[in-house]
Amino acid sequence: MGKITKYLPSAILGSTVAAPLAYIAYIYQKDNHQKQHAILRNFPLLGRVRYMTEHIGPELRQYLFSGDNEGLPFSRIQYQNIVKAGKYNERLIGFGSNRNFAEDGFYIRNSLFPKLRTELKVDNSEKVKTVKYVVDNEGLMSRKEHREEVLTDPYYLRDEDAVVLGEGYCREPFRIKGQVGMSAMSYGALGENAITALSKGLGVAGGTWMNTGEGGISDHHLAGGADLIMQIGPGLFGVRTAGGEFSWEAFKEKSEMEQVKAFEIKLAQGAKTRGGHLEGNKVTEEIARIRLIEPGKTVNSPNRFTEYDSFDKLFDFIEELREVGGKPVGMKIVVGDVEGLEEMVQIMKESGKGPDFITIDGGEGGTGATYQELSDSVGLPIMTALPIVDELLRQYEVRDRVKLIASGKLITPDKIAIALSMGADLVNIARGFMISVGCIMAEVCHTNTCPVGVATTDPDLQDGLVVGEKMYRVANYVMSLRAGLFNIAAAAGVESPTMLERKHLTHKDIQGRISSVGSMIHKIEQEEKKEKDVENLTVKK
Amino acid sequence: MKVFVFGGGGDVGEYVLKRLAAENHEAFTIAETENRAEELRMIGAIHVSVAKDNRFVEVMEGCEAIIYIAGANPTAGENKNVLVDKDAVAHAMAKAREQQIERVIYLSPARVDESAESQETGGKKIPEQLIKLDGFTYTVIHSSRGVHKPGQNTINIVSSNGEKGKEIAFEDVAAVLVESLANKATYNKTFKVVSGTTPIKKALKNI
Numbered sequence: 001m002g003k004i005t006k007y008l009p010s011a012i013l014g015s016t017v018a019a020p021l022a023y024i025a026y027i028y029q030k031d032n033h034q035k036q037h038a039i040l041r042n043f044p045l046l047g048r049v050r051y052m053t054e055h056i057g058p059e060l061r062q063y064l065f066s067g068d069n070e071g072l073p074f075s076r077i078q079y080q081n082i083v084k085a086g087k088y089n090e091r092l093i094g095f096g097s098n099r100n101f102a103e104d105g106f107y108i109r110n111s112l113f114p115k116l117r118t119e120l121k122v123d124n125s126e127k128v129k130t131v132k133y134v135v136d137n138e139g140l141m142s143r144k145e146h147r148e149e150v151l152t153d154p155y156y157l158r159d160e161d162a163v164v165l166g167e168g169y170c171r172e173p174f175r176i177k178g179q180v181g182m183s184a185m186s187y188g189a190l191g192e193n194a195i196t197a198l199s200k201g202l203g204v205a206g207g208t209w210m211n212t213g214e215g216g217i218s219d220h221h222l223a224g225g226a227d228l229i230m231q232i233g234p235g236l237f238g239v240r241t242a243g244g245e246f247s248w249e250a251f252k253e254k255s256e257m258e259q260v261k262a263f264e265i266k267l268a269q270g271a272k273t274r275g276g277h278l279e280g281n282k283v284t285e286e287i288a289r290i291r292l293i294e295p296g297k298t299v300n301s302p303n304r305f306t307e308y309d310s311f312d313k314l315f316d317f318i319e320e321l322r323e324v325g326g327k328p329v330g331m332k333i334v335v336g337d338v339e340g341l342e343e344m345v346q347i348m349k350e351s352g353k354g355p356d357f358i359t360i361d362g363g364e365g366g367t368g369a370t371y372q373e374l375s376d377s378v379g380l381p382i383m384t385a386l387p388i389v390d391e392l393l394r395q396y397e398v399r400d401r402v403k404l405i406a407s408g409k410l411i412t413p414d415k416i417a418i419a420l421s422m423g424a425d426l427v428n429i430a431r432g433f434m435i436s437v438g439c440i441m442a443e444v445c446h447t448n449t450c451p452v453g454v455a456t457t458d459p460d461l462q463d464g465l466v467v468g469e470k471m472y473r474v475a476n477y478v479m480s481l482r483a484g485l486f487n488i489a490a491a492a493g494v495e496s497p498t499m500l501e502r503k504h505l506t507h508k509d510i511q512g513r514i515s516s517v518g519s520m521i522h523k524i525e526q527e528e529k530k531e532k533d534v535e536n537l538t539v540k541k
Numbered sequence: 542m543k544v545f546v547f548g549g550g551g552d553v554g555e556y557v558l559k560r561l562a563a564e565n566h567e568a569f570t571i572a573e574t575e576n577r578a579e580e581l582r583m584i585g586a587i588h589v590s591v592a593k594d595n596r597f598v599e600v601m602e603g604c605e606a607i608i609y610i611a612g613a614n615p616t617a618g619e620n621k622n623v624l625v626d627k628d629a630v631a632h633a634m635a636k637a638r639e640q641q642i643e644r645v646i647y648l649s650p651a652r653v654d655e656s657a658e659s660q661e662t663g664g665k666k667i668p669e670q671l672i673k674l675d676g677f678t679y680t681v682i683h684s685s686r687g688v689h690k691p692g693q694n695t696i697n698i699v700s701s702n703g704e705k706g707k708e709i710a711f712e713d714v715a716a717v718l719v720e721s722l723a724n725k726a727t728y729n730k731t732f733k734v735v736s737g738t739t740p741i742k743k744a745l746k747n748i
Contacts, residue, residue: 116574118550118573118574118576118577119574119576120576121576122580123580123583124580125555125580125583125584127689129691148690149690149691150688150689150690150691151689151690151691151710151711151712152689495576
């Protein structure tokens with residue numbers, strides 16, 4: 001007893017000093033002798049600071065050091081705009097815009113005589129019951145807020161302005177009373193909580209749609225009663241036979257579902273102009289059942305429908321799908337090859353066949369995992385791609401048969417309005433909706449470790465995402481986008497965002513000069529002509 | 542019953558029109574523009590005349606009751622010291638007399654949660670005195686501040702002002718107005734409603 005009390009203090013002191021020293025010495029030795037990192041060999045221990053700060057750099061930049069307008073794919077401000085619209089149902093900002101007006105960009109041409117609120121052709125006859133947050137008191141360290149049920153205006157389009165897919169071409173055209181919907185996001189890429197919250201939120205908001213993604217229709221997509229567009233990718237998930245062929249039987253079954261309003265064939269998407277890859281350990285029983293594949297087995301889907309390598313074959317397939325399903329059939333493309341596109345439009349005109357809608361994904365689009373090289377440099381961005389498709393369709397007089405859905409970072413009403421003016425009829429959003437259900441842009445979608453439980457199927461992580469809470473954020477976000485569109489329409493002097501055209505848009509360049517947003521095709525042709533002239537001149541010489 | 546609604550395009554008004562349609566009354570009202578008129582028809586108004594036409598008198602023909610939802614508009618009246626267009630109320634009531642309409646339900650812009658002084662400001666209380674003097678079978682209703690929240694179908698009738706910050710759903714105010722139409726307990730009464738726990742029908746019976 002006496003001995004213990006005598007030596008204990010010095011023993012404790014000794015170990016608190018000696019143990020860390022020993023550990024430091026061990027690390028020093030280890031760093032010094034490893035062969036992987038030069039920095040650590042030259043600066044043992046100290047060099048570790050580099051890896052630590054590199055690791056937490058994104059977080060530090062996002063929260064502390066980056067300006068509000070910095071950061072990609074979405075800046076802090078853009079992110080906040082989505083969150084505020086979802087949580088507080090509020091889009092007001094104070095003390096002016098944070099946009100950099102010195103840069104070039106598109107602007108809405110506001111009319112000197114804007115439309116009055118009472119002149120807008122909006123349908124607010126049915127109020128929507130939703131939940132929003134109200135801030136009671138905000139201090140530096142605390143924010144007191146409460147949640148309350150409210151009735152809000154849904155900002156539907158009037159019946160006569162509703163956008164109709166497949167009108168006159170299929171038995172059950174799809175009428176949509178809003179211009180904003182959810183882009184393709186599969187169950188598996190997002191977890192069941194995220195998909196359920198999205199489905200319920202979109203169901204509450206109404207006048208919108210949910211694209212299932214190529215992963216097929218899950219119960220979670222169906223959970224909220226939202227209208228669905230089922231996507232069919234080259235992997236044919238959900239509509240395949242055991243052998244991997246297209247299953248007409250499975251397709252017919254899907255087309256008979258009340259909630260499924262249209263089908264979309266995915267030729268390409270902005271993020272991945274490659275085939276899909278689904279790791280075997282992610283193929284759970286449920287995912288296998290939905291996608292009609294074998295559980296536990298890795299699936300590689302090709303980057304093209306193996307059977308359809310020409311527009312003629314593809315259009316015949318579309319005809320058959322429309323005939324069997326009775327519902328509109330569209331296709332999703334990424335624009336890069338303008339000549340190829342022109343050939344497609346020409347065939348549409350000559351054969352009288354073709355899709356009911358074309359979803360144009362901008363090269364900047366993308367949610368999930370993909371390769372950097374495809375994501376960065378394959379496919380044109382939406383504000384170039386969209387007008388080209390619109391013009392080609394007009395040039396060949398088939399524009400009235402086809403509706404255009406645009407996507408690619410169109411997350412705020414102004415961006416959407418610009419796309420609508422450029423020729424889009426509807427707009428798809430993916431990441432904006434991810435943010436509305438809680439995404440914090442951790443950029444780990446491909447690792448199944450999403451810290452907020454959105455892009456993961458891990459049940460523990462998904463526990464953080466409460467469906468009953470986030471569904472209203474989705475509803476508020478989509479309704480606030482529609483309200484914003486009517487705001488812009490009024491400013492532009494038209495009664496409804498469906499009436500926005502190119503003439504409502506202007507482009508300001510970096511020197512402050514403005515130009516109207518005219519014909520893209522015309523510009524391409526002019527450039528080609530110039531090149532030819534130069535060529536001719538040099539030949540003559 | 543054919544009911545003429547003044548202020549049918551407002552926050553409470555829209556719910557009044559919906560409620561009247563739901564209870565098989567015929568709602569007549571006035572809108573500012575043709576576009577707005579179309580919206581009110583979508584909600585359930587049977588006949589909407591556009592204010593510009595100035596034909597509301599002829600629309601009023603055959604109506605059996607009036608619901609007047611008065612707003613406190615800072616630009617109303619002959620000058621800005623007057624917040625409620627009392628001339629418009631007087632004009633409407635004179636026309637109602639001509640049409641031999643007996644029943645008038647009036648939602649006062651003077652709110653329950655306002656101070657007594659504020660209630661008098663801008664002549665907010667003048668029109669209801671006109672109605673009472675005019676010999677209609679009136680019901681004058683004061684409510685607390687209206688909000689866009691889902692209706693609870695329950696209210697409280699209070700006797701004194703006060704209860705600051707207490708709000709009521711527009712939907713519930715509308716329900717009280719429509720429910721009062723044929724409820725004899727509310728005839729020739731002035732009462733104050735706030736959000737509460739008593740079912741509307743029961744609350745009105747006990748006035």
